[in-house]
Amino acid sequence: MNRWTKEDHALGADAVGVLEMVMRYHQETKHHFRRYARSLGYMDWANQPDPFRRYRGSPLVSLPRLRPEDAPHSPPYEDLYRAGAIASAPVDIRALSRFLEYSLSISAWKQAGEVRWALRANPSSGNLHPTEGYLLVGPVPGLLPMPGLYHYTAKEHALELRAELSEQGFASLLLGFPPHAFLIGFASVNWRETWKYGERAFRYCQHDVGHAVGSARIAAQTLGWRMLLLDGLDDGTLAALLGVDRNQDFTEAEQEHPDCLAVVWPADQAAGVADEETNSLPLFLTYDSVRESVAQRWHGKANRLSRDDPVRWQILDQVEVACWKSSIERRVVELKRRRPTVETPVDSRRDVPSVAPCYSSAGQVIRQRRSALAFDGITSIPVGSFYTMLARVVPRVDRDHCQRPMPWDVLPWEPAVHLALFVHRVDGLAPGIYLLARDPAKTNRLRGAMRRQFAWTPPPGCPHDLPLFLLETGDARALAVEVSCHQDIAGDSAFSLGMIAEFEASLRQYGPWFYRRLFWETGLIGQVLYLEAEARGVRATGIGCFFDDPVHRVLGFDDATFQSLYHFTTGGQVEDPRLTTLPPYSLDH
Numbered sequence: 404m405n406r407w408t409k410e411d412h413a414l415g416a417d418a419v420g421v422l423e424m425v426m427r428y429h430q431e432t433k434h435h436f437r438r439y440a441r442s443l444g445y446m447d448w449a450n451q452p453d454p455f456r457r458y459r460g461s462p463l464v465s466l467p468r469l470r471p472e473d474a475p476h477s478p479p480y481e482d483l484y485r486a487g488a489i490a491s492a493p494v495d496i497r498a499l500s501r502f503l504e505y506s507l508s509i510s511a512w513k514q515a516g517e518v519r520w521a522l523r524a525n526p527s528s529g530n531l532h533p534t535e536g537y538l539l540v541g542p543v544p545g546l547l548p549m550p551g552l553y554h555y556t557a558k559e560h561a562l563e564l565r566a567e568l569s570e571q572g573f574a575s576l577l578l579g580f581p582p583h584a585f586l587i588g589f590a591s592v593n594w595r596e597t598w599k600y601g602e603r604a605f606r607y608c609q610h611d612v613g614h615a616v617g618s619a620r621i622a623a624q625t626l627g628w629r630m631l632l633l634d635g636l637d638d639g640t641l642a643a644l645l646g647v648d649r650n651q652d653f654t655e656a657e658q659e660h661p662d663c664l665a666v667v668w669p670a671d672q673a674a675g676v677a678d679e680e681t682n683s684l685p686l687f688l689t690y691d692s693v694r695e696s697v698a699q700r701w702h703g704k705a706n707r708l709s710r711d712d713p714v715r716w717q718i719l720d721q722v723e724v725a726c727w728k729s730s731i732e733r734r735v736v737e738l739k740r741r742r743p744t745v746e747t748p749v750d751s752r753r754d755v756p757s758v759a760p761c762y763s764s765a766g767q768v769i770r771q772r773r774s775a776l777a778f779d780g781i782t783s784i785p786v787g788s789f790y791t792m793l794a795r796v797v798p799r800v801d802r803d804h805c806q807r808p809m810p811w812d813v814l815p816w817e818p819a820v821h822l823a824l825f826v827h828r829v830d831g832l833a834p835g836i837y838l839l840a841r842d843p844a845k846t847n848r849l850r851g852a853m854r855r856q857f858a859w860t861p862p863p864g865c866p867h868d869l870p871l872f873l874l875e876t877g878d879a880r881a882l883a884v885e886v887s888c889h890q891d892i893a894g895d896s897a898f899s900l901g902m903i904a905e906f907e908a909s910l911r912q913y914g915p916w917f918y919r920r921l922f923w924e925t926g927l928i929g930q931v932l933y934l935e936a937e938a939r940g941v942r943a944t945g946i947g948c949f950f951d952d953p954v955h956r957v958l959g960f961d962d963a964t965f966q967s968l969y970h971f972t973t974g975g976q977v978e979d980p981r982l983t984t985l986p987p988y989s990l991d992h
């Protein structure tokens with residue numbers, strides 16, 4: 404079956420059947436105490452997919468390899484969260500290089516004995532990196548003299564030209580967008596995760612998309628750029644736009660699944676006129692306009708990633724079809740020019756414990772981000788830092804600007820994920836289970852679905868506008884380890900957490916395709932917390948391996964109204980002395 408055309412979705416099932424398929428996939432890929440989700444059960448090393456996709460034969464444009472001190476300079480980390488604090492950089496090749504460096508590039512090589520592997524700015528489950536990035540940009544000096552669709556190659560920090568676009572075609576794609584806007588698209592080689600994780604892999608690919616969207620949104624912010632997911636688009640149009648529907652022409656190349664497209668633009672270019680309140684952005688991208696705009700002349704041929712054909716899992720084929728987005732929402736997005744405001748720091752509010760700001764640059768924090776392999780079981784974090792970290796993941800709408808703070812302005816849907824926290828070592832806070840309602844309007848709904856005996860009391864000194872509740876005091880370390888597939892990192896940390904999604908109602912409201920968006924939102928939360936951990940002098944790790952229903956039982960969820968989709972942990976890391984760290988790229992050109 405050709406899975407990449409618009410008609411495929413219709414082959415799947417009717418709307419109810421498709422929803423059931425997604426619910427069944429989710430149910431069947433849960434880990435249980437006595438049974439993990441199905442996978443091969445062994446590592447087929449000889450067939451491991453190459454983590455680097457290349458399009459052989461396409462022109463390669465190297466991006467300048469910039470030193471940390473080179474322009475464009477990185478703003479202070481804390482400025483990322485002060486609206487209007489960062490001046491917009493012009494969209495030129497150096498700024499694009501920084502943008503991709505901070506979002507998708509290699510950040511270090513690790514070596515143990517003879518074995519070497521690359522780490523990237525964006526984390527990935529199992530370091531398998533299914534997410535591929537694409538840019539659709541105008542004739543930026545230093546790139547090719549015409550607009551083009553480029554594939555980003557992390558190994559070389561370069562752009563491969565996939566297709567040339569006429570000026571007119573490009574202009575029609577970006578009609579209605581602010582000046583100097585460009586598009587970034589993501590697609591996943593799901594096989595990279597399936598190779599190791601079998602049936603649960605589809606979930607991990609979606610987490611990784613969320614991390615990539617988050618890393619790109621934050622990278623854009625370092626340059627004074629904004630970014631917004633164009634979520635009205637259908638997957639068939641996206642596949643055609645990114646050219647990933649063409650890979651099937653070469654039977655030897657593993658497929659890429661289209662994920663999402665976002666527009667990026669300098670924030671000072673938003674509204675056309677200074678005193679204009681809003682700038683409405685209609686979405687003009689349609690399958691026909693894309694087919695007309697993208698040139699017929701394509702370059703390059705996707706490389707084969709594995710020796711043998713991908714192992715097929717029927718339920719993965721089914722969920723890919725069931726989650727395929729064939730609907731188009733003609734959504735009108737309101738873009739507003741950023742006016743400078745100063746964020747109220749968490750520690751300036753009454754009774755709130757003080758927190759030391761991070762003095763590093765944003766670039767430094769992004770470059771040093773790593774997953775901890777182990778925590779020391781000792782390090783605690785001050786309660787002020789804890790509250791600041793949590794405040795950064797609450798997408799509170801700014802009263803003056805009527806828009807969500809960075810990076811939550813990238814997601815055009817209402818927040819649907821909350822945090823259940825296992826607090827182990829936070830100075831000034833009793834250990835126990837807490838809940839952060841990222842959308843305070845949902846607090847009662849959560850409360851109604853959770854254990855009756857939970858206390859729901861505001862913790863001492865908690866900022867008034869942080870919707871955090873103490874549910875139960877107690878030592879949750881062993882519990883956190885147990886439900887996180889017995890991984891010590893969940894209990895040796897300062898705190899770990901489960902990301903609780905408004906599950907069944909979201910899928911019914913938006914459609915089965917929203918299943919993927921729920922995971923993207925969790926990935927974005929994870930990306931913010933990864934950087935926050937580095938900024939507060941600790942380290943973090945995403946946890947995709949957890950026992951789903953045991954987590955639900957701890958919290959009292961007994962149906963599919965809420966589901967935990969992703970876990971996370973933060974604490975004082977223990978370095979592995981057997982590993983050496985090498986620079987990401989040589990700087991000799």
Ligand SMILES: Cc1cc2nc3c(=O)[nH]c(=O)nc-3n(C[C@H](O)[C@H](O)[C@H](O)COP(=O)(O)O)c2cc1C
Binds near residue numbers: 890
């Ligand atoms: C979605 C996701 C799930 C992950 N799950 C686990 C996990 O269960 N256990 C673990 O030790 N690390 C986990 N990690 C951490 C990855 O192994 C790590 O991101 C990867 O090795 C790359 O390393 P880096 O984060 O230092 O770049 C996860 C990461 C992501 C993004």
